[in-house]
Structure formats: structure tokens, C-alpha cells
Amino acid sequence: MAARAGVSIATVSFTFSQPHRVKSATATAVLEAAAELGYVPSGNARGLARGRTGAIGIFSFDYMVDGSGDPDPDSVAADAASTSANTFPLYVDEVQYGAETESRRLGYALMLGGARTLPGEHAVTDIVGRVDGLITFSGIVPLEMMRGFAGRLPIVELSGEVRLEGVHTVTVENEAGMRAMTEHLIDQHGAKRICYVGTSTTAEFAARYEGYSGAMRDAGLAPQPPLESRPAREHTTIAAISGQLTLGMPDAFLFASDQEAIVALRLFEQLGVSVPRDVKVASFDGILAGLLVSPTLTTVQQPMHAIGRAAVGVIVDALAGRPDIRHVRLPLALRIRQSCGCGGTD
Template identity: 30%
Template sequence: MSIQKIARLAGVSVATVSRVLNNSDTVKPKNRERVLQAIKESNYQPNLLARQLRTARSSMILVMVSNIANPFCAEVVKGIEEQAEKKGYRILLCHSGSDIERSKSGLRLLTGKMVDGIITMDAFSKLPELKMIIGDAPWVQCAEYADTGAVSCVGINDVDAAQHVVSHLADSGRQRIALINHDLSYKYARLRERGYKSVLHVRELDYQSVEYAAELSSAAGKAAMEKLLAQQPRPDAVFAVSDTLAAGAMRAIEQAGLKVPQDIAVVGFDGTELAEMVSPQLTTVQQPSREIGAKAVELLLKRIENPASVAERVMMDWRFISRASA
């Protein structure tokens, strides 16, 4: 089925069909409906290569994720895909593992014009290297962000969120609050640790203990918690920088014959479904993960449409959800 046959079937011009296929706002609603119905009835598939040659665009976005196993990253990707499809784009997903060589392989799609832009969720420490490779191509960074620069980014205020968590624990009478953190090459890890330490300083709490998980996994959270439990005195509260780490910490506490929150309160971060699946249910900071993904697409499309547009830094709202674990 050709575009000409679609036009005859719908009783409109070829130009009108073309505008519908390219999501133009200039088509009358009645004509748009007739074209869409004709496409549906004929099972028409547009020739993407021909469209790319005609428009010099692929309608594809490269999404580079540092850890697809992280539930937070997975939710952000869902938000990216949903918003991209609404705007007539598809995504190509690349699991970089924050490895610059793996990133280079995916980024060749930019130079080959196979994608129109890129959304990354790599560690902040990797951004200068990525910038050298990506150059002036449309680019948006999710979750990790620079305070200044030419890269648009979207995330939350990690310092404020961490301060709220530790203040909540201190207000509930906890005196020995520990932190389970992750790789400090990630800016969010540094910022959440900054928020943790700042509240301890202001509240004049002498106890301070930070364990660094080898990866964002339940097993790594469990191992970090076991190290904290071996300390004397042991903590009476733990703030973990992800729900996955917090779930592992809760398992270690239970296996040590202790109870959450009676002996040790636990708070996570991200607000993933996992927080409601563990027992007791996990107190956490909920990030607007899908909204972050959707906003990243909006920012990227602005750069695609106008490469000279000014980079934007968007901070989205987070929400503290109090449950039985703290």
C-alpha cells in the first residue's frame, strides 16, 4: 500500500496524508480522522527510510542507560518511551554500564544519522568524556546533571531530599543514623551524602557512618548493612540511597534477629514498586521517574527543533512517603 493509495482511500490529497504521517498540526480534524482510518484499514506501514531521506530526520532517539536493572532507571525509560511515542518518535535503548567504550559504540548512531538526539543517564563523572564524543548533537541528561553548561538536564534536588530523610529520622528520636551509599562518581550519591552529613552537623549528632555498596542491588545492600551491624555501637536507623539497597539492608537486619523499625529504622530512595513489596513496607523518597523521562523528551525535542536554544536545567518535585519501616 502506497501513500497515494491511502490518499485515494481517504479522499484527500497526498500532501494531507504526508502531513498526518509527520504529525503536522495544520490538518483538519475530520481529514486527519479519515486518513488514520484508511491507514488502519489498509495496515499501512510508512517507509521510514524514505521519510528519513526526505526530512533528514530518523524520528529515533537514543537512550543510554547506566543500569537498566535499576528499577528507577527502568521507570524513567518508560516515561521516555511513552512521551516519545506521543511525539512520533521511537527509542533505541543502549545499556552503557557507565562504560565509556560501550557508550562510544552506541554513540556511533549519532554520527551515522540513525538517531536525531540522545538522552543519557550516565554518571556525572562521565559527562565531560561524553561531551567530547557527542559534540553539538541534541543531548539531554537525566537524573545526573551539571549546574552549568550546554547540556539540558532534568532531575530532583537530592540534597533537600536527603536532608528531609535524616531530619525525619532525627525527629523520631533516632540518634545513630547510618548511610548506605553507592559509587561517588555519580553526582546523586555525592549530593545525598552531603545532605546526610549536613543534618548530622546541624543536629550535633556525633554518630556518623557511611558504607558504600559495590552496586545497586539487594545483595550489595545486605552486605553493606552487615558491616554496619558489626560496628559498636550499631546504628538505630539507616538511610539507603536506593530502595533496592534498602531492601537488602532490611534482609540483613532480619537475619541478625533484629526488627524493623523497632531496633533499626530504614528509609530508601526512589519510590519504586519494591518499596511496597517488602515487609514492613518501606519509607522512601519518591522521585517522579516517568515524569523525569517525559520531561527529558520535551527538552530534547526543543534542541532537535532549535539546536541553538539555551540549555535548560529542570528540577522536579519529590515526595516523602512515610511507611512502616521508619
């Protein structure tokens, strides 16, 4: 390639690794020679030379898997499944999109891995061995494994609280956001009996329940124990709501995630329950699907793209030598729409 372009081997190397050091006309000649020869720079070779892979890993749960097993990707069943609510871009997908765009902007590749694609420990270990830094969602990687990884590469844990010294975090104001939504239902709609639907098994979901409970107590109302439900486990959401309806209709249902709220809206339609006339509905996350259901979903908006971008930024700063462990906390916003009775579209 150097001979074809009429330059030195060092100039070819600089054109691909440090293009700012090469004159524009020279770089053009090198790139034209590369195109003629079908040359593509080897990421592996460049990684060996730099002692880096040039990749950042993101390891997540998969909310689009319902636990019943994946269909054959070439089957009609797989095509049919692609139209279900659980295959719509969700929280995890939006965070990954933010991480991917920021990685690309900063010159890194992004490697994706999921806790259900392989047995969890093997899958994350496989990723760690191939990347310069790791982003993981809260609670997926066991603490002992995380402790071992943190000695080898920078790690950012998303959505939860600080679990381990030496691990960066990027999270949101889960408790404050759910408190604000509960206060909206109480102050603006006079709701007194608000049922909370969701799990509290992870730090972020526990914080959301605390936000609801605190707002209820401050208003002189009794918080209800959470009705156990999990995102992407539709049967748990349906069972939680159905069980409550046998005891009576509350003033409002407050859901820990938009996915659960969307399942509920579909169930209410089937049962002939009018939202928001018969019951108010609000939730948390701000996924795009909340704008496409009827009524549109009142929710606490997470800055999902910003979460992904911030996590990549923390990793890249650490790789550049920034020594401090960072704990980034991003703000939230209420999106007041139709399901609570306000009639807004955003």
C-alpha cells in the same frame, strides 16, 4: 495507493505527514487504501526527507544486571532470574517509561541502549548515529565523548549536576531530599546514631550523602563515613551492614537507594532483627517494590516518570529551535511508611 484512493500522490503524503491539512473523508479513503495494500509509512524515508530520524535515544546503566553475566534467555535460569528483586521495575525503568510515553505523545520513537549491553563507548556511539537527541544518565558517557556529541545533537543528562557547557540537565533535589529524611529520623524518632549506606562516586549520590551529613551536623551529631554499597550489587550491601553489626546496632540505617534498603530488610529478617523495633530503616527513590516489602519502606520519592517526560520535552524544544541550555530541577516528597516506625502506608 493514490490510484486506489482516487486522490493525488501529494494528498497521500499529506495524510501521513500533515493529517490536519486533509479533509476527514479524504484521509479515511487514503487510510483504507493503505490498509488494503498493507502499506506502512517508512520512517527511514521520511527521515531522509526531513533530515531527521524521528527518534530520541536514552542511554542508561542497567541496574537489573548483577555483573555475573546474562543467562541464556531461553534457559530455565533466565525464567528463575525474572522473579528476583533485581528484575522488578526499578528507578531506571520508571524514568524510561516516562520518556517513552512522552516521546509517543509528541510523535517520536524512543531507542533504548545500555552501558552493559555492549562495550560502553561503542554502544552510545551507535545510538547517537541513529537519533535526533540523546538522554543519558549521569556519569555514563565520558566527558570528551559528551563534548563531541553536544556539537551534533541536543543532549540531556539525568540525575547529576552540570558537568559540561552545552548539555541540558534534568535532576532532582538530592541533597535537600536526603536532608529532610535525616531530619525526620532525628526529630520524629530520636535517632542519634544513623549509619549511611551507599556510594558517593556519582554526583547525585554524593549530594545525598551531603544532605545526610548536613542534617547530622545541624543537630549536633557526628555524621558517619558512608558504608560503601552499590545498587544491584547485593554482596556489597550485605557486607556493609554485616560489618557495621559487628560494631553494634545503630538507631537507624539510611540507604542511598531503595534497592539497597530492600536487600537490608531481607537480611534483617534472616538475622532475626525486627524493623522498626530494633532499628529504623529509610532510603531514597520511591520504587514500587518499596510498597510490597514488609515493613513498607519509608523513602524519599523521586518523580521518576516526570524526569523522563521532562527530558524528552527539553529535547523536543531544542529540536524546534529553542536556543537556551536548560537545567531542570524537580522537587521530591517524603513517603513516610512503616520501616521508620511511623506505621504509615504512604
